[in-house]
Amino acid sequence: MGVAEDSSLFKIVKEGKALLKVPNPDRFRDKRGFYDPAWAPVFYNPRMRVSRDLGSVIVGVYGGRRGDVRILDALAASGARGIRYAVENRGLVSKLLLNDINPLAARIARENIRLNRLEGVADVASEDAAVLMLRERGFDFLEIDPFGSPAPFTDPALRSVSHRGMACFTATDMPPLLGKYPKTSLRKYFSWSLRTEFSRELGTRILLYFIAREAAKLGRRAIPLYAHSTDHYIRVCVKVEKTKSGSGGLPGNIGYLWYCRKSLHRGVIEGIVPRVPTSCPSGGGKVEIAGPLWIGPLWDGEFAEAVYSLYMERMGEGYLSRKGLKIAELIKGEVNAPPFFYTTEALASRYSLRSEPSPHAVVESLSEAGVKASLTHFDPKGFRTNLPPEEIIRLIDGG
Numbered sequence: 001m002g003v004a005e006d007s008s009l010f011k012i013v014k015e016g017k018a019l020l021k022v023p024n025p026d027r028f029r030d031k032r033g034f035y036d037p038a039w040a041p042v043f044y045n046p047r048m049r050v051s052r053d054l055g056s057v058i059v060g061v062y063g064g065r066r067g068d069v070r071i072l073d074a075l076a077a078s079g080a081r082g083i084r085y086a087v088e089n090r091g092l093v094s095k096l097l098l099n100d101i102n103p104l105a106a107r108i109a110r111e112n113i114r115l116n117r118l119e120g121v122a123d124v125a126s127e128d129a130a131v132l133m134l135r136e137r138g139f140d141f142l143e144i145d146p147f148g149s150p151a152p153f154t155d156p157a158l159r160s161v162s163h164r165g166m167a168c169f170t171a172t173d174m175p176p177l178l179g180k181y182p183k184t185s186l187r188k189y190f191s192w193s194l195r196t197e198f199s200r201e202l203g204t205r206i207l208l209y210f211i212a213r214e215a216a217k218l219g220r221r222a223i224p225l226y227a228h229s230t231d232h233y234i235r236v237c238v239k240v241e242k243t244k245s246g247s248g249g250l251p252g253n254i255g256y257l258w259y260c261r262k263s264l265h266r267g268v269i270e271g272i273v274p275r276v277p278t279s280c281p282s283g284g285g286k287v288e289i290a291g292p293l294w295i296g297p298l299w300d301g302e303f304a305e306a307v308y309s310l311y312m313e314r315m316g317e318g319y320l321s322r323k324g325l326k327i328a329e330l331i332k333g334e335v336n337a338p339p340f341f342y343t344t345e346a347l348a349s350r351y352s353l354r355s356e357p358s359p360h361a362v363v364e365s366l367s368e369a370g371v372k373a374s375l376t377h378f379d380p381k382g383f384r385t386n387l388p389p390e391e392i393i394r395l396i397d398g399g
């Protein structure tokens, strides 16, 4: 009996509106009872459900604008993403190709297509995603959800996706992107990362910088439409357009971060040959540099608004998570806010506050003082403002 036929190794779960045949975690636990989705013969991580919830709504917004979407889920595993996208956007998704290099995954994906009655729309392939994408054209929505880094698949995805199509990239190689291994970030993304309290945003900007550069060299522009990062992943969605001339949208959107760990001052330096401050404006602190980075917007305001509205509308059907809605709501509020958020934790510790304020209270105080401020989905203790740290402290602590 083959693995696929052994019914005890798999089970059927409902995720969103889809039924999915996925590995039964109880059959793949270690001696301590711990389960890592990578240990199963076909990958399925229930913790990525919220990311798939948002992905499905994003397909709905994108498809709603175009009237029709052809999706390539290039590293599909069981097909969980692509199948949800098609089931939850019936009528909008006219074609779905699920691909995975693992033949068993492809087999399970085929079963999942049948389970969800998608035979007329969906098909399965089993080959190297890079080879497939270099050959196949005509998909307008590409999903790149690999193990670890999407870097090796970025160039083929950007070549493959249709003009004005959308490509979404998930990265789970958090240690390089969040600044634990800056040398690895340099190797993979040609960008120096830093460990800061806002590293999730920094990592998102590193990934977008890399994608924008890969697109530019191909005579294409990658324009961020949506980005989110919680738990152990960063996911960015870009619109990809052909540009015959010009700069590929890089100038003005590429630059560096400077950051003083001592005072928490930070700033953006535009350009590729930056004029770097040598000391912190607060006096004395050493300035560290990260980059090059995407310093342009992380979201398209209208797109983020539409994702929130559609998510809200679909909440009524009862199949989407509250957590996804919260993320979409926070993103809607931070779309035009300044880059590189603060955290109340870092401020309270660095400036020895009597107690750590809530980020809600901080945003309220700043807004009452006429200063633009917002929360951020990147961190429950995070908030965004243009003010330097000492002025934030003066406003919230009366200091």
Ligand SMILES: C[S@@+](CC[C@H](N)C(=O)[O-])C[C@H]1O[C@@H](n2cnc3c(N)ncnc32)[C@H](O)[C@@H]1O
Pocket (backbone or CB within 6 Å): 042, 043, 044, 045, 048, 052, 074, 075, 076, 077, 078, 079, 080, 081, 099, 100, 101, 102, 105, 127, 128, 129, 130, 145, 146, 147
């Ligand atoms: C993180 S999993 C995908 C998870 C899936 N998108 C989901 O939401 O459940 C990554 C998948 O990529 C597949 N893979 C790895 N290298 C590949 C390659 N070069 N081409 C195609 N698939 C590949 C693996 O077999 C694995 O199933």
